[in-house]
Amino acid sequence: MLLVVAATAASLTLSAPAAVETVVPPPPPPVPAEPPTAEELAARIVPAVVTLTATDGWTGVAGTGIVLTPDGLVLTNHHVVSGADEITAISAATGLTYDVAVNGYDRAHDIAVVQLGSAQDLPVATLADAPGPGVGSSVTAFGNSDGGGVVVAAPGTIVATGRNVLVRDSVDGSRHRLTGMLQSDAAIRPGDSGGPLVDAFGAVVGVNTAGAVGEDPADAPTAPEAYAVPISAAMEIVEQIRSGAGGGTVHVGPTPLLGVTVTTVREGGEDRGAEVLWVSFDSPAEAAGLDIGDVITSFDGNPVASHGDLETLLMARSPGDTVEIGWRDKTGAPQTATIAVESGPPR
Numbered sequence: 001m002l003l004v005v006a007a008t009a010a011s012l013t014l015s016a017p018a019a020v021e022t023v024v025p026p027p028p029p030p031v032p033a034e035p036p037t038a039e040e041l042a043a044r045i046v047p048a049v050v051t052l053t054a055t056d057g058w059t060g061v062a063g064t065g066i067v068l069t070p071d072g073l074v075l076t077n078h079h080v081v082s083g084a085d086e087i088t089a090i091s092a093a094t095g096l097t098y099d100v101a102v103n104g105y106d107r108a109h110d111i112a113v114v115q116l117g118s119a120q121d122l123p124v125a126t127l128a129d130a131p132g133p134g135v136g137s138s139v140t141a142f143g144n145s146d147g148g149g150v151v152v153a154a155p156g157t158i159v160a161t162g163r164n165v166l167v168r169d170s171v172d173g174s175r176h177r178l179t180g181m182l183q184s185d186a187a188i189r190p191g192d193s194g195g196p197l198v199d200a201f202g203a204v205v206g207v208n209t210a211g212a213v214g215e216d217p218a219d220a221p222t223a224p225e226a227y228a229v230p231i232s233a234a235m236e237i238v239e240q241i242r243s244g245a246g247g248g249t250v251h252v253g254p255t256p257l258l259g260v261t262v263t264t265v266r267e268g269g270e271d272r273g274a275e276v277l278w279v280s281f282d283s284p285a286e287a288a289g290l291d292i293g294d295v296i297t298s299f300d301g302n303p304v305a306s307h308g309d310l311e312t313l314l315m316a317r318s319p320g321d322t323v324e325i326g327w328r329d330k331t332g333a334p335q336t337a338t339i340a341v342e343s344g345p346p347r
Contacts, residue, residue, distance in 0.1 A: 001321060003178070013310065014287065019180070025245035033201070035138075035200040035201055035302020036200075036201065036202065038140075038153065038155070039268050041102070041140060041153070041200075041202055041245065042142075042151075042153055044126075044202040044205055045125070045140075045142050045151075045153075045196060045198055045202055046092045046093075046125045046151045046333075047093035047123040047141055048066065048067045048092075048093070048122075048124055048125040048126075048196075049064060049065070049066065049067070049090065049092045049125075049143075049147055049195060049196065050065040050067060050074055050089040050090060050091050050098075050116070050206065051063075051064060051065075051089065051092070051144040051150075051151065052063070052064060052065050052076060052080055052081075052087060052088070052089050052100070052114075052144070052194065053087070053088050053089075053147075053181065054080055054081050054083075054084035054086070054087045055084060055085060055086050056083050056084055056085050056345065057085065058099045061079075061080060061084070062144050062146075062147030062190060062191040063076055063077060063080030063081075063143075063144060063193045063194045063195075064080075064142070064143040064144045064151070064191065064192055064194045064196075064208070065080075065089060065114065065194050065195075066125050066194070066195065066196045066204060066249050067091075067122050067123065067124050067125055068110065068124060068238070069122075069124060070119075070120060070122050070123075070124060071116075071120055071122070072098065072115055072116030072117070072118075072119025072120075072122055072161070073103075073113065073114075073115055073116075073117055073242075074089065074100075074114050074115070074116060075111070075112075075113060075194070075207060075234060076107075076111075076112050076113075076114060076193075076194030076207075077112060077193045077194040077207065077208075077209055078105045078106065078107050078110045078111060078112045078346070079110055079169055079193065080112065080193050080194050081100075081102055081105070081112050081261060081345050081346050082105075082107075082345075082346055083346070083347055084345055084346065085344050085345055087099075087100035087101075087102070088100060089114075089116050090149065091116075091119070091122060092123060092151050093123050094122070098116035098117055098118065098119055099116075099117040099118075099196035100114045100115070100116060100117070101114065101115045101347045102114050102251050102255075103115055103241055103242075103252070103253075104240075104241035104246065104250060104252040104253065105241075105250075105251055105346055106237045106249050106250045106251070106252055106254075107176075107249060107251075107347075108176070108249035109229060109233065109234075109237060109249065110167075110178060110209050110229065111179070111207065111229060111234050111237045111238070112194075112346070113237075113238050113241045113242070116131070121171050125196060125204050126202060126203050126204065126320065127203060127204050127231050127235065128198075128199055128203035128204060128205045128231055128249055130232045132161065132182065132205050132206070132230045132231070132232065132255045133158045133161075133182070133199055133205050134158065134161070134212065135158050135159065135160060135161065136144030136157060136158060137157065137158045137160055137199060137200070138155070138156075138157055138195050138199070138200045139155075139156055139157065139184050139186060139198065139199060139200075139205065139206075140153050140154065140155045140156070140186065140197070140198050141154040141155075141156065141184070141186040141188045141192060141195060141197050141198075141208050141226060141228075141297055142154075142192075142194075142195050142196050142197075142198065142208075143188060143189075143191060143192025143193070143194070143195030143208055144191040144192065144195065144317065145188070145189040145190075145191050145192055146189050146190060146191050147190065147191040148191070151195075152192075152283075153336040154186040154187045154188055154189075154192070154226075155186060156184040156185045156186030156187070156226065157184060157185055158182060158183070158184050158282065158306065159183045159184055159185055160182075160183040160346055161182055161183070161230075162180055162181075163176055163180075163181045163182070163227065164177060164178070164179045164180070164181070165177070165181055165183075165210065165227050167209075167210045167227075176210065177311070178210070178227065178229070178290065180208045180229075180233060181210075181227040181228060181229065181230075182197065182205065182227065182228045182229075182230055183208070183226070183227055184197065184222055184226045184227075185226065185227065186224060187211075187222050187224040187226070188208050188211040188224070188226045189211065192208045192211070192314050193208060193210075194207060194209075195207070195208045196208070197226075197228040204231050205230070205231055206228030206229055206230050206234075207228055207229040207231065207234050207290075207304045208226065208228050209227055209228055209229050210226070210227040211224065211225060211226045211227070212224070212225035212226075216282060227344070237250060240252075246316075250344075251315050253318065254318070254319050254343045255315075255319075255343065255344050255345060255346045255347060256314050256315065256317045256318060256319050256321070256341040256343070256344065257283065257284070257319070257340070257341065257342045257343060257344025257345075258283070258284055258285050258310075258314055258325075258339075259279060259280035259284050259286060259342070259344075260276050260277075260278065260279055260280070260283070260285045260290060260296075260309045260343065261276070261277045262274035262275060262276055262296065262310060263275050263277055263307055264305075264306040264307045265295050266310070270303065270304040270305075271305040271309075272295070272297075273295040273304055273305060273327075273328070274295065274296040274305075274306060274307045274309070274310045275293070275294070275295045275296075276290055276291065276293065276294045276295070276296065276327075278292065279291060279292060283342070284339040284340060284341060284342055287339065288325060288337035288338075288339045289335070289337060290325075290327060290337075291329070291330070293329075293330045294327045294329050294330065294335075295327055295328045296310055296325065296326070296327045296330065297314050297323065297327055297328060297334075298315045298324075298325065298326035298327075298336075299314065299323060299324075299325050299326075300313055300317070300323040300324065300325075301324065314341070317341050318340065318341070319341055319342055319344075320340065320343075321340070321341045322338060322339070322340050322341075323338070323339060323341060324336060324337070324338050324339075325337055325338075325339055
């Protein structure tokens with residue numbers, strides 16, 4: 001500080017000292033933490049992962065799950081558990097095998113929430129905060145690659161965000177569109193579905209869902225393509241399921257079963273009902289008298305113009321509910337019956 005001096009013709013006067021202001025320099029920015037090595041990253045992530053096996057009769061699907069709570073609430077893909085009569089999980093942390101119950105799912109966004117029976121004190125995953133990773137960010141996908149029962153890491157980089165992609169189920173060949181996906185060049189494989197996509201520090205940024213792979217390495221794309229549901233979008237579905245509030249594309253609780261496979265009938269360029277392609281043995285549909293070639297036109301008092309209408313109306317019901325179903329038989333005659341919806345596998 002300087003002392004201020006005032007001069008006059010007659011005398012020299014020294015003023016009182018001014019107040020002294022102490023200026024504290026800002027602290028230096030923190031030194032960025034060093035990302036863990038690949039081995040350290042795996043040590044953080046693998047204990048919070050489970051490998052899943054979902055079976056339907058003689059067929060089975062391998063997948064992966066992300067542990068959200070110590071008592072075994074797990075996030076995975078819908079397509080991993082779809083159609084399964086029995087699901088089991090093995091914890092990478094404990095090596096124990098658990099029976100799995102499906103709490104709910106969102107088929108349109110390929111997300112499912114399952115519960116491991118009798119689980120306790122499991123390590124849980126660390127979830128990344130929004131916003132998600134940007135293009136060029138380093139990521140690593142972890143999963144039950146090729147169903148080998150061992151959690152494998154696949155490093156990569158975010159290539160794009162907000163991608164819409166048409167995917168095909170490798171089991172039943174069905175196709176549907178997923179929106180808002182993270183795209184990376186991690187080389188994920190069948191069995192990785194439902195596993196965590198993590199950032200450089202091990203926070204989960206996405207749920208591995210789809211990849212472009214070939215049966216023969218020579219058929220594989222020149223650069224791997226992998227797609228993941230952003231963790232923020234996945235957790236919105238998780239919280240809706242945990243609240244018990246089904247609705248929209250989210251189904252909560254046991255899956256209702258009618259016992260038919262249907263397709264949409266189009267006549268004159270318009271949807272005219274859901275034609276029955278298959279009737280399951282000893283199902284509510286068989287008990288009602290539905291047969292192959294019949295066309296379902298109403299369900300629970302609501303018109304059915306397509307297989308999508310029937311699916312939406314059915315999924316709004318619960319096992320044990322009684323509903324009236326209407327259809328046209330193969331002669332075109334209208335038929336109705338009252339049925340009790342049963343419990344079936346997730347779909």
